[in-house]
Amino acid sequence: xxxxxxxxxxxxxxxxxxxxxxxxxxxxxxxxxxxxxxxxxxxxxxxxxxxxxxxxxxxxxxxxxxxxxxxxxxxxxxxxxxxxxxxxxxxxxxxxxxxxxxxxxxxxxxxxxxxxxxxxxxxxxxxxxxxxxxxxxxxxxxxxxxxxxxxxxxxxxxxxxxxxxxxxxxxxxxxxxxxxxxxxxxxxxxxxxxxxxxxxxxxxxxxxxxxxxxxxxxxxxxxx
Amino acid sequence: xxxxxxxxxxxxxxxxxxxxxxxxxxxxxxxxxxxxxxxxxxxxxxxxxxxxxxxxxxxxxxxxxxxxxxxxxxxxxxxxxx
Numbered sequence: 001x002x003x004x005x006x007x008x009x010x011x012x013x014x015x016x017x018x019x020x021x022x023x024x025x026x027x028x029x030x031x032x033x034x035x036x037x038x039x040x041x042x043x044x045x046x047x048x049x050x051x052x053x054x055x056x057x058x059x060x061x062x063x064x065x066x067x068x069x070x071x072x073x074x075x076x077x078x079x080x081x082x083x084x085x086x087x088x089x090x091x092x093x094x095x096x097x098x099x100x101x102x103x104x105x106x107x108x109x110x111x112x113x114x115x116x117x118x119x120x121x122x123x124x125x126x127x128x129x130x131x132x133x134x135x136x137x138x139x140x141x142x143x144x145x146x147x148x149x150x151x152x153x154x155x156x157x158x159x160x161x162x163x164x165x166x167x168x169x170x171x172x173x174x175x176x177x178x179x180x181x182x183x184x185x186x187x188x189x190x191x192x193x194x195x196x197x198x199x200x201x202x203x204x205x206x207x208x209x210x211x212x213x214x215x216x217x218x219x220x221x222x223x224x
Numbered sequence: 225x226x227x228x229x230x231x232x233x234x235x236x237x238x239x240x241x242x243x244x245x246x247x248x249x250x251x252x253x254x255x256x257x258x259x260x261x262x263x264x265x266x267x268x269x270x271x272x273x274x275x276x277x278x279x280x281x282x283x284x285x286x287x288x289x290x291x292x293x294x295x296x297x298x299x300x301x302x303x304x305x306x
Contacts, residue, residue, distance in 0.1 A: 004304060005304035005305065163290055166290070166293065166294060166297060167286075167287075167289075167290040167293055169297070170290075170293035170294065170296055170297045171289075171293055173297075173300070174293065174296045174297070174300065177300065206282055206283075206286050207286060209283070209286075210283055210286045210287060213283065214287075
């Protein structure tokens with residue numbers, strides 16, 4: 001219970017500046033990247049027309065997300081962006097699921113991870129918009145319905161980034177705090193496995209999916 | 225018995241956390257209930273599409289949950305950081 005507000009960090013001083021690194025988030029992210037690489041190696045080792053289990057699983061995920069992307073973005077951009085969306089989805093899925101293992105903390109428990117991914121989605125959406133529409137058209141879009149609504153449109157874009165990252169952060173962080181507090185109150189009897197299953201498996205999957213789909217929707221709204 | 229300034233700040237922060245989460249839980253509850261009701265109605269009208277309707281309902285509820293999560297974040301900040 002005492003460890004709830006604490007963030008484990010590495011602090012070192014570099015040329016007069018104090019640099020803090022969130023060690024748990026960093027190590028967990030590397031662990032998840034390692035797990036994804038292992039999964040990729042297993043899935044592509046012996047490719048056959050009748051797939052083995054790992055290849056079958058990866059084909060399910062990739063084909064489903066490719067259909068989703070081509071549906072939302074159209075043929076050309078869908079085929080270009082579906083690897084990104086697929087990587088985002090699998091990364092977030094494993095991030096949320098790994099906090100089921102004891103002593104592991106989810107990287108998405110840290111606002112840095114979710115905000116970083118949200119800002120990445122923001123830059124991808126607006127970069128694609130500038131590439132497709134051209135800078136002049138892109139800026140004139142902000143003045144579109146009525147001329148003086150420009151600040152509202154700008155704030156709307158910033159609010160999208162904040163809402164998408166805080167939704168994921170709040171769900172995972174809040175879930176982990178509720179699990180810790182309730183487990184402390186019932187002395188670890190009976191309830192923790194059900195809470196873990198609900199918050200990490202169910203809510204984690206749904207929130208990873210919602211983050212991915214919303215990033216996709218924001219990109220597709222910019223491309224139109 | 226003296227109530228010090230630090231105690232007062234702690235008490236106010238805890239009260240604020242309770243109020244924030246208490247009022248913040250009303251909106252998502254109502255909203256997700258409405259979404260669930262519409263999904264039940266739609267499944268009743270078209271039972272073959274139950275899988276797609278359930279998935280869409282879950283996504284809609286997850287997005288509608290977000291303001292409740294914002295108030296949870298505010299409550300956690302008030303409890304653990306103030």
